[in-house]
Amino acid sequence: MSDGPASACPLPLRDYAHVVLGHGAGGALSRDLIEGIFLPAFSNEWLDQRGDSAVLDSTGLSSGTALDIARHLGNAGRLAVSTDSYVVRPLVFPGGSIGDLAVHGTVNDLAMSGARPLVLTAGFILEEGLAIAALATIVERMARAAREAGVVIVAGDTKVVERGHGDGLYINTAGIGVVPPEVRLGNEPVRPGDVVLVSGTIGDHGLAIMSVREGLEFDAPIASDTAPLHGLVSTMLAACPGIRLLRDPTRGGVAASLNEIAALASVGIEIDEDAVPVRPAVAAACEILGLDPLLVANEGKLLAIVPAAAADAVLAAMRAHPRGRDAVALGRIVAAHTQLVVMRTAIGGTRVIPLPLGEQLPRIC
């Protein structure tokens, strides 16, 4: 069996005999791995919802174990739980480090459920030979990021692998948050007419990483946007408790997140090319590197699907918050072209924005 796809679309996992980088890229190959390997083995009512985090709630549960667990946790309100591993290289980059990402990434996954992030666990896999001073710097940045986000790292673990079996440092964090009783994200389905908002410029994180890797220098250096978003989310929910859905467009970028939303909600999405906010330096770097900013990872931005009637109020609330100053309406949910994301171009045409297949930027987070 070869390692290449035998047909163009959809890509059945069975045509890959071995893991390729694209299996970790958040696009169609990642989806194949999840749907072909992980979900069939682990399937349960929380995991199957495929959100950025799992909300341990008894609503709608039918299976015995899950219901039993929900009852045990029932008095806690609704716990949100999430995990991510971080394998970014380089370990330190303009605007952040793997330690900042390890806090912000998991905090943000919790925030996308409307949860207040409370505690994190941290697992470190160190490669033999890593400089202790480099580790100390990253751990200090991680601790500062946790303090600033108001989360506490309550449990940790360290493993060491031989030289040549790691890449300096990998970090996993898992997070627990509490979803306030009044938050009902996901209760109302996404529907045609809803507006797609984005909280700011896109592509900054990915291009900050790539500019270091490629040795590019720009007049205005590109810095990662890595930041915690739960404060912004809280402001947005106060402005409109009926926000339909939140996603942070990390791996695979805005294109992957919008495609996921279109697929899960069985709707079409239309975005306006003119509305896509990209910093000039990021746009220039994308041209040089042949990248599409819609496919590039962000670590401090979110997408929101909101009822049309509330869009202006949410946008105003976002713009009044430091993490949402550049928020814009990006497009809308439509009844046509179900499960497809389409961009209206500046010259009046349309093009489909597909779920990225595999890896545009390996090891981005």
Added chain:
Amino acid sequence: MSDGPASACPLPLRDYAHVVLGHGAGGALSRDLIEGIFLPAFSNEWLDQRGDSAVLDSTGLSSGTALDIARHLGNAGRLAVSTDSYVVRPLVFPGGSIGDLAVHGTVNDLAMSGARPLVLTAGFILEEGLAIAALATIVERMARAAREAGVVIVAGDTKVVERGHGDGLYINTAGIGVVPPEVRLGNEPVRPGDVVLVSGTIGDHGLAIMSVREGLEFDAPIASDTAPLHGLVSTMLAACPGIRLLRDPTRGGVAASLNEIAALASVGIEIDEDAVPVRPAVAAACEILGLDPLLVANEGKLLAIVPAAAADAVLAAMRAHPRGRDAVALGRIVAAHTQLVVMRTAIGGTRVIPLPLGEQLPRIC
């Protein structure tokens, strides 16, 4: 600055400029890393207790954030939280796989707090080139282990690193459990006269791994003891709610766990050489390989410190449980030689069992 220790004991972390394998071995070098890097950066009232898992309880908390978090979680009873990364090689071994370890290891860390384990998160770091079939096998074993342990994997993440930057597959799991209100492990201090129990034979896991790596064959093959222990713990707590403390002697073996207990509780510990339960095949393999079974990792055993008056009852309860059939009293807590673990040898002498410095068996879990 050299990579070797400048003095024998204690070993200041600053004498290492780079990470060595021993920093991940659960012995003195791991302690240096924790005390020199992680605790100073992340210090909080839960992490500082350095248990196998953190119990998110408001008892005794003084800091603002921690208290605030405890209040948010307060109604859940007491949540236990733990994390571990798994880097064992080979990925599949007699008696188990990295997938079984990833479930049992974290379930057991929760169980050592007396918690009922409820949910896990799972983070996978795959190396490019890993066979999809090998991944599927391990994921299926992991799913089976979770079902058998009664825990649900509610959130996951997959990253892929380039060929040569991983070792097939690393897994991180984090776990959440609930400590029943009546459980008060850790409320009563360990004190002289208390008895040290072990739930069965030691060294099986480590020697199962080593026999594969070294290509050793024995008449009776050595299998890992990997298993979930929360059922056994529940039985033990029913027999004696006043059990002082539980630990699972994984990395660094019984020697590391007993030294940790002696240090944290500021007591001496005395164990009897004749009482140490070791399977004949494990003892033989240890001789061939030059290993001390007290230093070898276990993945389905626990140590318990119990009041002398309850020792017989707890031992009887353990022996009546499938995971504790070979339980024995290993020794006792003493007032003498505070913070030292001493073994009474068969011929009547005594020798100190030190905290292992570094790595006897790399990549064991």
